[in-house]
Amino acid sequence: MVSASTGPSGARVVLYFFFDFQDSSKQSFDGLLRSLIQQMSFESEHYEARKVVSDLFHSCKSGTNQPSTEKLKDTFVRIVATFEGVHVVLDALDECPPGSPSRRPILEWIFGLFANERSSGPFIKFFITSRSGQSDIESRFNSLQAYKQRLSVDSRDDIHKFVHDRLEQEEFKWLHESPETRNKVISTLMERSGNM
Structure with missing residues (x-):
């Protein structure tokens, strides 16, 4: 994680996740969400983020149960809402294999966040890298002409x-x-x- 903040009320954070085809934990949707949540909760001055994580922990019987993907998505959005701005770097998205159970849900989640942001959702920006030639990734991002920058x-x-x-x-x-x-x-x- 790389972060900088101006205090809890105006905190901004840069989060980072690297997909790796050699490490299954770095290809899963839950792994992505857990990493981003953990990075935000480590903001030493940001009590609100830690409180949301604490709520999640207690809702899972103090860690006895694992949170569902839906709970992780909800927790992510709740924590993002406590920051002034969140920038997420998703590096090598193409290393989450096209046929994996995570790639499509990750893309749908990102686009769901874009839709929510446009209707007054939390401030969040993505910087996503991927090799070219990934038709599912390219087609999803081509639908966002006004919101993307493409670079080779x-x-x-x-x-x-x-x-x-x-x-x-x-x-x-x-x-x-x-x-x-x-x-x-x-x-x-x-x-x-x-x-x-």
Whole structure:
């Protein structure tokens, strides 16, 4: 996780999840949700997020039962609503296999969040990477012409330039308040890009 916040009432957070075809826990929808929830709950100054996680824990008989995917989705949305802004980086979405039981639900969940945001839902932005040629992913995102930016990259220099340019845009200006966090965002994205 890479995060920066301005205090609980105006907190913003950047969350990161890397899909990995070699690790089944990094291909599951529940694994994605658990990771994002955990990252938000670790915000040391953000009591509201920890309270929502505590409620989930108690609703599962103090950890005796595992939460359902629906409970995890609800918990994610409830925690996001406690932040001023949430940016989610989903790296290598294509490494969640097309025939897996998670890929389609993940895509449907992302698009459900887009629909809710447009009707006054919580502020959340996604930065999603995937190899080209993934027809299901491409077709879903092609339906969001006004909401997407598409970039093909061929080298590490291109990736670095893209990340740097994106972080200069207005929606990421808050990262300039913490050069350490900004540099961590850049280095993490560069490291995880693996010269794709």
